[in-house]
Amino acid sequence: MATRETRDNVEARMREAELRLTPQRFAVLEYLTRASGHPTADQIAAEINRRFPRASRATVYNALKALRDAGLVREVATEEALTRYESNVxxxxxxxxxxxxKMEDVPTGALPAPARVEIGGGREVEKVEVTLRGLCGACKGKG
Amino acid sequence: MATRETRDNVEARMREAELRLTPQRFAVLEYLTRASGHPTADQIAAEINRRFPRASRATVYNALKALRDAGLVREVATEEALTRYESNVxxxxxxxxxxxxKMEDVPTGALPAPARVEIGGGREVEKVEVTLRGLCGACKGKG
DNA sequence: ATCCCATTTTAGACTTAATCTAAACGCCGA
DNA sequence: TCGGCGTTTAGATTAAGTCTAAAATGGGAT
Incomplete structure (x- = not known):
């Protein structure tokens, strides 16, 4: 259940971002604020449809895009999708x-990421993926 | 062009992994060995189809799966796919x-990943994504 | 309070990555 | 060489996400 505080806070954040406060958009951010996990667009759509049975997929994606552009939510890619392959193991x-x-390799030595990681919580870390994002030399030159 | 050395090396690696040496599978690994980038399954399929016009998508995916299981190729996820969302920015x-x-947050302080990264090559790093993979506490308990 | 219109929502078709299936094929050990 | 079983093939299927055009509406202007 959304508390009054949560609703007000969500509303304030949207106003600050100068986002039009549609009920669907509001519901998306409100849900993400109290969701403990990292829901997929589908899970968010299911939740939104409980309150707005006619909400379409596009609405959810539009809302997420607007909230992302406003810096209110973050997208995290997972491995279950478009995949690239390399023989450098x-x-x-x-x-x-x-x-x-373009994707380029970066030697492990260039970063202080440890081979072994201990993060507690009874979890066993098997591998560490580090992805750097930005502009490559060629694209940086083009402005 | 594949050199004789490359072909022999690819063949040896496949034999060592006890993989049946089909021409299609061979071609996939051979291509990945000389490809400098990180091709997608589609790009690999296009290349394979130049030599095997009847090769189907499933063949390419089967080959990649077998090579991945044998440790001869690596999969790298990119951001252009299934996405999860969170309001923790x-x-x-x-x-x-x-x-x-399940995806869980890990505090930045738990890892020695730097805020600013310099990797040279004229590239401008805008953000660093670190993903740890393994078994969560609950799944580790279930054996 | 009402009007207006640019923004947003809606329904559903479309695109694309990847998986699945069942039948034909062919690698490789005996 | 032969035969079994793993692999390939063609094409249907699933699923994430995008696109489009028409209808609806938030919120500033009057």
Whole structure:
């Protein structure tokens, strides 16, 4: 259940971001604020549809896009999707250019990421993925 | 062009992994060995189809799966796919359980990942994503 | 309070990555 | 060489996400 405080806070954040306060958009942010996990767009759509049975997929994606652009929510990619392959199986990191999409290898030595990681919580870390994002040399030159 | 050395090396790696040496599978690994980038399954399929016009998508995916299971190729997820959302926009890392798929936040302080990164090559790093993968406490308990 | 209109929502078709299926094929050990 | 079983094939299917055009509406202007 959304508390009064949560509702007011969500509303304030949306006003501050100069986002039009539609009920659907509001519901998306309100749900994400109290959701403990990292819901997928589908899970969010299911929740929104409980209150707005006619809400379409596009509405949810539109809302998420607007909230993301406003810096109110964050997107996190998971591995269950478009995949790239390489035969270099030695440990290394990746740099992905946000302009041209090119992916480049980055030697492990370039970053102080540890081989063994202990984060507690009874979890067993098997591997660490580090992805750097930004502009590659070529795209940076083009302005 | 594949050199004789490359072909022999690819063949040896497949034999060592006890993988049946089909021409299509061979071509996939051979292509990945000389490909400098990080091709997608589609790009790999296009290349394979130049030599095997009747090769189907499933063949490419089967080959990649077999090579991945044998440790000869690595899969790298990119951001262009299934996305999860959260309203926590403060910097932090993620732990993803390979058994139940649950994603959990990991405080930045738990890892020595730097806020600013310099990797050279004229590239401008705008953000660093760190994803830890393994077994969560609950799944570890279930054996 | 009402009007207006740019923004947003809606329904559903469309795109694309990846998986599944069942039948035909072919690698490789005996 | 032969035969079994793993692999390939063609095409249907699933699923995430995008697109479109028409209808609805938030919120500033009057």
């Amino acid at each position: 030695e440990p290394h990191h990746h740099f992905v250019c946000r302009s041209c999409g | 403060e910097p932090h890392h993620h732990f993803v359980c390979r058994s139940c798929g």
